Amino acid sequence: MKIFLVLVITGSVVFCEAQKKTDPVLFANSIKPENLKRHLYQIAGPDFEGRETATPGQRKAAAYIENYFRSLGLKPGVKDSFQLAYPVYRDSLLSAALQINGQSFDMNKDFDLRLANAYTLSLGSSEIVFAGYGLSDSLQDDYKGLQVAGKIVLALNGYPPGQLSAHINNKTFNAFAKQDAAQLHGAMALLIITDDFPHKPVPDGGKMYRKYFIPKTHLNSFLISERIARLVMAEDYDKVKTGPIEYKTYQADTWISIQKQTEIMQSTDVLGYLEGSDLKDQLLIISAHYDHLGKKDSIIYFGADDDGSGTVSLLEMASAFSKAKAAGSGPRRSVLFLANSGEEKGLWGSEYYTDHPVYPLDKTTADLNIDMIGRSDPRRKQGDSNNYVYIVGDDKLSSDLRKINVEMNRKYTGLELDYKFNDPKDPLRIYFRSDHYNFARKGVPIIFYFDGINPDYHKPTDTPDKINYDLMAKRAQLVFYTAWEMANRNKMLERDLPPVVGER
Numbered sequence: 001m002k003i004f005l006v007l008v009i010t011g012s013v014v015f016c017e018a019q020k021k022t023d024p025v026l027f028a029n030s031i032k033p034e035n036l037k038r039h040l041y042q043i044a045g046p047d048f049e050g051r052e053t054a055t056p057g058q059r060k061a062a063a064y065i066e067n068y069f070r071s072l073g074l075k076p077g078v079k080d081s082f083q084l085a086y087p088v089y090r091d092s093l094l095s096a097a098l099q100i101n102g103q104s105f106d107m108n109k110d111f112d113l114r115l116a117n118a119y120t121l122s123l124g125s126s127e128i129v130f131a132g133y134g135l136s137d138s139l140q141d142d143y144k145g146l147q148v149a150g151k152i153v154l155a156l157n158g159y160p161p162g163q164l165s166a167h168i169n170n171k172t173f174n175a176f177a178k179q180d181a182a183q184l185h186g187a188m189a190l191l192i193i194t195d196d197f198p199h200k201p202v203p204d205g206g207k208m209y210r211k212y213f214i215p216k217t218h219l220n221s222f223l224i225s226e227r228i229a230r231l232v233m234a235e236d237y238d239k240v241k242t243g244p245i246e247y248k249t250y251q252a253d254t255w256i257s258i259q260k261q262t263e264i265m266q267s268t269d270v271l272g273y274l275e276g277s278d279l280k281d282q283l284l285i286i287s288a289h290y291d292h293l294g295k296k297d298s299i300i301y302f303g304a305d306d307d308g309s310g311t312v313s314l315l316e317m318a319s320a321f322s323k324a325k326a327a328g329s330g331p332r333r334s335v336l337f338l339a340n341s342g343e344e345k346g347l348w349g350s351e352y353y354t355d356h357p358v359y360p361l362d363k364t365t366a367d368l369n370i371d372m373i374g375r376s377d378p379r380r381k382q383g384d385s386n387n388y389v390y391i392v393g394d395d396k397l398s399s400d401l402r403k404i405n406v407e408m409n410r411k412y413t414g415l416e417l418d419y420k421f422n423d424p425k426d427p428l429r430i431y432f433r434s435d436h437y438n439f440a441r442k443g444v445p446i447i448f449y450f451d452g453i454n455p456d457y458h459k460p461t462d463t464p465d466k467i468n469y470d471l472m473a474k475r476a477q478l479v480f481y482t483a484w485e486m487a488n489r490n491k492m493l494e495r496d497l498p499p500v501v502g503e504r
């Protein structure tokens with residue numbers, strides 16, 4: 001009996017060691033075109049209504065992903081929940097009024113405002129100060145000698161003739177230059193004259209935004225018509241339009257009122273967690289965004305390639321890793337399958353995750369991010385259009401990234417690895433344009449997998465019938481093999497290369 005027991009134990013140890021070196025091919029091959037297709041016709045189907053962040057379509061997609069993660073036996077990624085919620089805000093305008101000398105004007109006909117930059121207020125003043133172009137920078141100071149504190153300022157749109165590029169290239173330039181100049185000099189509100197009225201009404205209020213607590217509030221400003229300008233300035237307006245600027249204070253009983261309401265909404269990232277074995281405190285992340293553009297009127301933006309393709313690849317990679325674990329070949333490091341939302345709005349979900357990481361980022365060996373891997377780039381003229389993938393970011397932050405990805409591809413998938421979009425100076429700035437960038441900015445090594453920009457990009461015609469499922473499966477398998485090696489090797493990836501910083 002005793003001898004028999006020892007044999008059994010020894011046998012099982014040998015078995016485990018052998019499994020560690022298991023060929024991942026069996027599991028990679030479980031990522032099949034037909035499975036990806038089945039998921040994608042759901043994710044990018046009419047039921048999910050284009051999956052716009054903080055809408056019912058997004059919530060349906062999140063539930064679908066969560067249910068699939070559950071069916072695989074993944075653990076909830078956030079304590080006892082699969083979904084990591086973050087707040088989203090949306091403004092609506094309740095009322096806006098402008099009255100001068102007893103005359104009321106209509107929104108869009110004679111005045112307009114940018115809802116996102118407006119805040120609720122009501123104010124009256126008996127004077128309006130004309131401040132030329134309303135600039136106050138190192139090139140021009142329209143406020144020199146003007147007393148505008150507590151008053152309403154009126155300014156021309158744009159820049160003095162011939163000075164546009166000088167101002168735009170000026171270091172201090174920003175989109176709120178006029179508001180900020182007026183605010184700095186103590187004005188209560190700014191009226192900017194434009195000649196393009198009437199404006200088309202913007203349907204249904206404001207855009208969603210992510211950060212309510214901004215560091216700086218800019219002064220409320222209205223765009224106003226030339227009709228109002230002539231009412232205030234009379235013949236002076238046409239003089240300054242064509243001739244020299246004459247700064248002047250006008251008597252005008254002016255009443256301004258804005259009432260804005262902010263709705264607090266919510267969106268979620270979906271997190272499925274597969275616990276590792278001896279290195280389970282370390283983590284590999286595989287990510288893809290599941291949100292898209294939603295619907296405009298009744299037209300659905302299906303987002304099959306963008307990024308239904310990454311989402312369903314994530315699902316099938318989770319399935320492949322779960323199968324490996326069930327067969328005793330689970331990864332040594334834990335793997336987090338991260339389906340982000342808010343990407344199309346501005347990388348919100350990944351920004352939220354990386355600002356509030358559920359697992360420490362310094363224990364996160366890498367993020368492998370997929371955004372669009374189901375189509376071919378019609379502008380790619382060299383090579384085999386049915387056997388390539390664009391690789392972005394693998395030469396930054398860690399010298400291990402490219403070595404591993406190239407080696408796995410050489411060994412298993414044999415795709416053409418195309419580095420065209422890898423240059424951060426590339427005009428498309430792909431390195432900064434999907435969720436991986438939020439990991440990169442925090443120093444986590446990343447690889448981004450991408451198929452290029454196709455003619456249906458961000459159009460309602462990005463549909464699941466246009467996907468090359470065989471090619472998509474092969475690309476997903478490359479991500480899987482790379483993930484397999486990163487999750488199982490002895491050391492985390494070295495962080496030996498400098499980060500690349502930039503603005504989106």
Ligand SMILES: [Zn+2]
Pocket residue numbers: 289306307343371372434
């Ligand atoms: Zn995308």
